[in-house]
Amino acid sequence: MLKHLYIKNFTLIDQLDIEFRPGFSVITGETGAGKSIILGAIGLLLGNRADSKLIKQGEKKCTIEAHFDLSNYGFEAFFEAHDIDFEPEDTIIRRELTATGKSRAFINDTPVSLQMMRTLGEQLIDIHSQHQNLLLQKDDFQLNVVDIIAQDSTELAAYQTAFQCYKNAEKQLSELKEQIARAQENEEFMRFQFGELDSAGLTEGRQEELEQESETLSHAEDIKTSFYEADSLLNEDDNGILSRLGRSLESLGNIENVYPKAQELVQRLSSVHIELKDIAEEISGESGLIDFDPSRLDSINQQLDQLNALEQKFHVSTERELIGIRDEMEKQLKNIEHSDEELETLEQEVKKRLDECEKLAGKLTTSRRKAIKTVEAQMSSRLVPLGIPNVRFKVELTAKPLSTDGADKVQFLFSANTSTRMESVAQVASGGEIARVMLSLKAMVSGAVKLPTIIFDEIDTGVSGKIAQKMALIMQEMGNNNRQVISITHLPQIAALGSSHYKVEKEETPEGTRSRMRELTEEQRVAEIAQMLSGADISDAALQNARDLLGLGRK
Structure with a gap:
């Protein structure tokens, strides 16, 4: 869980030093206030590519540092394997950039490679931005969802080892055939x-x-x-x-x-x-x-x-x-x-490896078929309350040639109405429907994966009103399940359900534009949500509506 974030001299941020709470939190602010800047800083802690242009103008160095509580997430093996001191209640990840283009990464003050930081970061925070909705077009993403629900990582690892051995034997056979052909030509x-x-x-x-x-x-x-x-x-x-x-x-x-x-x-x-x-x-x-x-x-x-x-x-x-x-x-x-003998030996080896791969791929297929029933049932039950009462969600599993992830191709089929046939979700779902599908998938997957922190960047795009409130309730439920959920939102229905509320603001100073972030008090939350409801001129009705929404969130 993300406990504390410190950012210094990063684009429009002079210095940000803020605590984060467990459970479900929300971040609001006007468009362009700097919410994406904060996400960009967190992205650097996840191993994203750095650019010296990100350093605040006139400064020589920028620092991004985050403190995590990893007490209940089983990270001991990672730290032991990489010989890094493990402080579960206060794990510190830091990234430093200099104006000369140098980048340094640290885990608990131990210098590490960017790849190691990326490996750890992927297990700490999942940032879901709007472009991630495009993942629904990718077969490997859909297959990965099924594998997570199937909890078949052991079977998948065994298959991938066997597949690599098969490909190596196949390569040796191909090289031998080429060698024999060349040799026979020149014999x-x-x-x-x-x-x-x-x-x-x-x-x-x-x-x-x-x-x-x-x-x-x-x-x-x-x-x-x-x-x-x-x-x-x-x-x-x-x-x-x-x-x-x-x-x-x-x-x-x-x-x-x-x-x-x-x-x-x-x-x-x-x-x-x-x-x-x-x-x-x-x-x-x-x-x-x-x-x-x-x-x-x-x-x-x-x-x-x-x-x-x-x-x-x-x-x-x-x-x-x-x-x-x-x-x-x-x-x-x-x-x-003696080439015929060697050729026959290698051909037998390839066949043996192929048989082993097919056997292990069959086990994966069986495991995935069982998981598909769970995925279909959960997705339907999650999407109905989100305003798609006639939803039909099906996971189509078809055979494909052996590859690194098995012999199965997965496609999510979707229909929002009883009268239309099911098609690929990425092709037929509207923007709002895709947002709801992705939130449901994340909620389902988060129950199977121990990921400490999930950040949703405007996942509510295309929805409003009651549906937004339902989406907030799902995120709230995720946050109550030993997980930290942070939602960047423009919708008051979602903002009101957060147990903690942060606001990002931009201000003009004699030194230039600055972006800052602060945690709102109860009264400040009322004013912020009222403004989100009515705009710049906050009416008494908007204030009362904001209080009602916050009261619903507390219930």
């Missing part, structure tokens, strides 16, 4: 390309090895000559390095007994001699391994040419990438070979 060419890659004997690292071997064979003569010269220099009989080094060791060995330092030099030189002998043997061995083989070189170059040609053809730069392409082609070709 022959793909097999040819795969043959080229497969025959190339691709092995990771082989290209580098071939390039190295090609380089070696291309310079075989130079390599062999270099190894031969090095071998000769090391191993020549008398003048080779090893021979001379051996003689150096022998010479120093002759003096190591008489010259101790020579012992260390002999050891070091001996180590060098051993290492050099190993190197000389390796050089000699390598020299024997190098042999120029023109046929081998040709074979290697042919393989490298083939690899380079394939890399060019497939627009890659490494053998590893060619291997990846080959493996992917092999996988696709295997998929083509």
Whole structure:
């Protein structure tokens, strides 16, 4: 329930700070006084789009804040799920706009996203404006009314989960069919390309090895000559390095007994001699391994040419990438070979999911058919006292292809007279009749949904007199059922039945036009309702009529 509303620097409002009461309240005021401005401010708390132009001219920031009492509405789970402190008796929602275009949202002083504010706001307040009467033209609105009365949210959620699984499986099947079709179109060419890659004997690292071997064979003569010269220099009989080094060791060995330092030099030189002998043997061995083989070189170059040609053809730069392409082609070709099996498996999955959806949709249909009887009975009983004694109201349920809300199409049929056939309510009902139908629907639905606050913005359009009074009694009844109902009205018959009465006024000041709202006292209510009855010149008869209307409201 809305307890308190604070608005600062919002369009024509300097500052509004007002308490709201439980039950049925009314808001009156001249056209253009600012009632729609207040609704616009509340709409921002429900997550509506913000515009910096809404800030009062000359100000840098506007603030809209509302306090709610949520003690009896079961909101604990929402606050716990979003890790927000829950103060059931004083839940605060705030929206701030700046002239620079920034918008911030808060729930109990915790910054939240606009989407989260919208999610909570939709559960706190329902604003019924005149344009919402157009909802009667929409199938999903009518179906939603039936679902609310059917209280089938659990069944609907189960169906929607199954439907999503069905659509996902159907999408996978469609994608597989497209993939198979494309693959089959390219199968022959793909097999040819795969043959080229497969025959190339691709092995990771082989290209580098071939390039190295090609380089070696291309310079075989130079390599062999270099190894031969090095071998000769090391191993020549008398003048080779090893021979001379051996003689150096022998010479120093002759003096190591008489010259101790020579012992260390002999050891070091001996180590060098051993290492050099190993190197000389390796050089000699390598020299024997190098042999120029023109046929081998040709074979290697042919393989490298083939690899380079394939890399060019497939627009890659490494053998590893060619291997990846080959493996992917092999996988696709295997998929083509086994596509019938995979296709059959997915088709069975789609059928299974479809069967499950149809079964759950059938349960929804059964639940809705039962609820339809309740809707028809309640709507007829509510519309008769509202001045449509011969009303006929029927809910037509027809089959439709499976969709996100089931397999049912709902249409509200209406006739105000016994002599005319029933047609879609949006097509045959007058403006006043549509207002009464929507009020009856809201009253019926409010009994099934725990919505703390409902605001009716001139739902009385097209009605007057006794019918307006009947509509007020319905709103009064709704307000007495642990619910807060606020009606913005121009009709004195409705204004008189409110337990609380607020007036919106516009005044001209040296600083410009300002809009303000105040709660009326008992005497002020008499004057306001009398003015609504007779206009600017309030007569004694109008005052007495106003008192009579207020007395009826108290009864």
